[in-house]
Amino acid sequence: xxxxxxxxxxxxxxxxxxxxxxxxxxxxxxxxxxxxxxxxxxxxxxxxxxxxxxxxxxxxxxxxxxxxxxxxxxxxxxxxxxxxxxxxxxxxxxxxxxxxxxxxxxxxxxxxxxxxxxxxxxxxxxxxxxxxxxxxxxxxxxxxxxxxxxxxxxxxxxxxxxxxxxxxxxxxxxxxxxxxxxxxxxxxxxxxxxxxxxxxxxxxxxxxxxxxxxxxxxxxxxxxxxxxxxxxxxxxxxxxxxxxxxxxxxxxxxxxxxxxxxxxxxxxxxxxxxxxxxxxxxxxxxxxxxxxxxxxxx
Amino acid sequence: xxxxxxxxxxxxxxxxxxxxxxxxxxxxxxxxxxxxxxxxxxxxxxxxxxxxxxxxxxxxxxxxxxxxxxxxxxxxxxxxxxxxxxxxxxxxxxxxxxxxxxxxxxxxxxxxxxxxxxxxxxxxxxxxxxxxxxxxxxxxxxxxxxxxxxxxxxxxxxxxxxxxxxxxxxxxxxxxxxxxxxxxxxxxxxxxxxxxxxxxxxxxxxxxxxxxxxxxxxxxxxxxxxxxxxxxxxxxxxxxxxxxxxxxxxxxxxxxxxxxxxxxxxxxxxxxxxx
Numbered sequence: 001x002x003x004x005x006x007x008x009x010x011x012x013x014x015x016x017x018x019x020x021x022x023x024x025x026x027x028x029x030x031x032x033x034x035x036x037x038x039x040x041x042x043x044x045x046x047x048x049x050x051x052x053x054x055x056x057x058x059x060x061x062x063x064x065x066x067x068x069x070x071x072x073x074x075x076x077x078x079x080x081x082x083x084x085x086x087x088x089x090x091x092x093x094x095x096x097x098x099x100x101x102x103x104x105x106x107x108x109x110x111x112x113x114x115x116x117x118x119x120x121x122x123x124x125x126x127x128x129x130x131x132x133x134x135x136x137x138x139x140x141x142x143x144x145x146x147x148x149x150x151x152x153x154x155x156x157x158x159x160x161x162x163x164x165x166x167x168x169x170x171x172x173x174x175x176x177x178x179x180x181x182x183x184x185x186x187x188x189x190x191x192x193x194x195x196x197x198x199x200x201x202x203x204x205x206x207x208x209x210x211x212x213x214x215x216x217x218x219x220x221x222x223x224x225x226x227x228x229x230x231x232x233x234x235x236x237x238x239x240x241x242x243x244x245x246x247x248x249x250x251x252x253x254x255x256x257x258x259x260x261x262x263x264x265x266x267x268x269x270x271x272x273x274x275x276x277x278x279x280x281x282x283x284x285x286x287x288x289x290x291x292x293x294x295x296x297x298x
Numbered sequence: 299x300x301x302x303x304x305x306x307x308x309x310x311x312x313x314x315x316x317x318x319x320x321x322x323x324x325x326x327x328x329x330x331x332x333x334x335x336x337x338x339x340x341x342x343x344x345x346x347x348x349x350x351x352x353x354x355x356x357x358x359x360x361x362x363x364x365x366x367x368x369x370x371x372x373x374x375x376x377x378x379x380x381x382x383x384x385x386x387x388x389x390x391x392x393x394x395x396x397x398x399x400x401x402x403x404x405x406x407x408x409x410x411x412x413x414x415x416x417x418x419x420x421x422x423x424x425x426x427x428x429x430x431x432x433x434x435x436x437x438x439x440x441x442x443x444x445x446x447x448x449x450x451x452x453x454x455x456x457x458x459x460x461x462x463x464x465x466x467x468x469x470x471x472x473x474x475x476x477x478x479x480x481x482x483x484x485x486x487x488x489x490x491x492x493x494x495x496x497x498x499x500x501x502x503x504x505x506x507x508x509x510x511x512x513x514x515x516x517x518x519x520x521x522x523x524x525x526x527x528x529x530x531x532x533x534x535x536x537x538x539x540x541x542x543x544x545x546x547x548x549x550x551x552x553x554x555x556x557x558x559x560x561x562x563x564x565x566x567x568x569x570x571x572x573x
Contacts, residue, residue: 009395015475016394020402023387023450030443031409034420041419051423095314103311111555112319118551119322120504122522123544126529127325130537136337138324145340172318233413236506240526257415262511267419274416285411292407 042272048265060272069248069256070273074280077252080167080238081231087171088227092178093216097208099179100186110183117176121236128169128241132156159249162242166250170237174230178223185219186212225288232281253277329353329541336538352542361516362543365524372434372520373502376441380449381495385487388453389479393465403454410447414507417443422511434518440508445498452497456490457483496554503550521547 042060046053064070099110116124131139132155140152155165189212197207235254238244244251244259251259253273261270316323328336329352331345356362391403421443425436460483468478484491509523519527525543529535 012394012475013396016390016396016399019386019390019394022383023390023446024402026383026442026446027405027409030421030439031412031417031447032405034417034424034443035412037420037423038416051426095318098311098314101307101311104308109312109315112315112322115319115322115555118500118555119548120506120522120551122504122506122526123325123547124321126525126540126544127321129529130328130541131321131324133537136341136537138341141339141341172321229411233415235415240506254413254415258418258507258511261419261422267423271419274413274419278413278416281411281413285408288411289404289407 038271039275041268042275044268044271046267048261048267051267053268056268060269061276063269064272064276070276072248073251073253073256073273076163076248076250077232079163080170080234080250080252081228083163083167084170084174085224085227085231087167088175088178089220089224091171092175092223093182093220095175096179096182096186097212099183113179114176116173121173121240124169124173125237125240128165129156132165156242157246159246162246162250166238166241169241170231170234173237174227177227181219181223182216185216189215222288222291225284225291229281229284229288232284233277325541325544328538329545331538333536333538352536352538353546356539356542356546360528360539360543361519361524362521362546364516365519365521366546368434368518368524369503369521372437372441373499375434375438376445376502377495377498379438380442380445380498381453381491384446384449384453384494385491387450388457389483391450391454392457393462406447406450406454409443410451412447414444418507418511421508425512432513432515432518434513434520436512437508437518437520440512441502441505444505445501448501449494449498452494453487453490456487456494459490460486500551500554 041053043055043057044053045056045060095113099106099113103109131137134140134152134154137152137155139155140149143149143153144151154161156162193211193215194207197211202210233254234252235258238250238252239255239258242250244255254277257270257274257277260273261267327343327345330348330350331342332347332349332351335342335346391399391406418440421440422431425431425439430436430439464482464486465478468482469475473481504522505520506522506526509520513519513523516524525540525547528543529540
């Protein structure tokens with residue numbers, strides 16, 4: 001009997017392997033192989049147009065750590081990630097609390113809030129470039145009308161305006177993610193908790209800090225990890241808005257990789273940047289993956 | 299008193315919502331304003347004269363329709379391949395036991411978080427080496443690098459939500475594993491498959507970086523790089539035309555949104571947050 005069972009189990013295992021085979025094949029070809037290939041390339045000097053290269057060992061990495069470009073890009077990446085992520089969290093949690101209330105046309109409001117997240121970054125950037133336009137943009141017009149500025153402002157061509165604009169547009173585009181995630185969690189907090197706190201005489205502010213926030217803690221950790229990873233690797237939004245300029249003041253690591261590979265034509269150096277960037281992200285990724293595993297275990 | 303506070307709260311909430319939605323409203327308004335009205339000071343909030351000339355121009359004088367067709371083919375093909383492979387893969391990862399299963403699940407999550415710029419250089423070399431660069435096909439290959447881990451991860455959590463008893467019952471009644479999969483699991487998984495497909499489609503529809511690097515001929519360019527090219531290559535930027543292009547580019551998303559919102563929120567809960 002037990003022999004037969006193991007036979008069945010073995011047949012099941014074989015079937016399971018067959019079902020996963022296409023996934024494994026595709027993964028190996030388009031993800032695992034390129035990943036190792038990227039590490040391998042980072043030890044070479046590859047001239048992009050001819051694709052000819054020579055082994056240079058660790059010299060790409062040595063150059064990278066000594067060059068101001070890398071540290072500048074790392075600094076910009078951190079400013080962008082931290083700035084945008086904080087705004088996403090503040091607006092996202094605030095908006096989720098508002099949408100959790102019974103406001104008029106709630107589902108319409110929710111759709112409108114969600115929309116920036118789903119439109120293409122290309123669309124978002126085109127619209128914002130038009131809003132930011134120095135001659136005919138509505139933003140300059142409004143700011144001048146209210147009297148905040150006397151002359152049209154250059155939103156994307158000077159510092160610190162460019163970084164602030166990029167961070168703001170990033171916050172606008174990605175805060176809906178926080179809204180939906182927090183909203184889903186809010187809806188699962190038992191009402192009884194609030195009733196009990198009310199009876200004990202807790203006001204709305206005390207209820208927020210004593211019940212809502214602790215209940216949200218777990219989901220917030222997940223949101224912060226995921227968004228930190230995604231913001232850190234953001235390419236489209238920054239590349240399309242400023243292209244890394246003015247000078248290199250909004251150039252983040254992904255933009256640096258692109259520039260090095262396809263504008264400066266050094267794929268080896270670009271790979272070295274990409275590998276270092278991945279190593280930095282690995283810290284966040286491991287924390288997130290650990291957390292997910294723990295969740296599944298419990 | 300209480301109703302007054304309620305009204306005040308509603309007005310506040312809605313003014314924030316409208317402020318967030320304003321860029322999209324402005325995109326729509328700009329796309330139907332005639333050229334001369336665009337440069338009016340102060341700007342008109344609603345167009346004085348409505349016109350669809352920019353849409354007409356977009357469809358008749360630019361490559362927009364070619365880009366649109368390319369994007370439809372590209373996103374549909376990616377979605378089809380990825381969802382088919384990922385459904386089988388997720389079934390295997392959740393319901394079968396074999397060595398290496400855990401490490402595979404780990405690899406899926408890892409690649410789900412992996413930045414595109416790490417893979418893009420070797421992928422570029424690979425696709426150029428295979429001689430398929432500059433085709434829609436090469437983009438489908440490139441898009442699976444982010445779409446497949448994503449779809450697998452989503453479907454895995456949908457699959458985990460289906461009670462195991464259902465399958466066991468079917469097996470007791472003499473069904474084979476694949477028979478049970480077809481008759482019991484697939485119908486249960488259908489909402490999950492639909493929302494995964496929608497998300498994958500949107501993801502592919504919006505992708506920019508791979509399209510920028512891998513394709514540089516107008517005949518196989520998708521919308522993202524195609525429309526952006528209209529901005530860069532034009533001598534005199536026609537904002538109305540670009541806004542019309544933006545609206546048209548968002549139409550499929552609006553359709554998906556309007557009809558299938560419940561599927562979208564479901565997918566959002568399963569993939570983005572619960573992990």
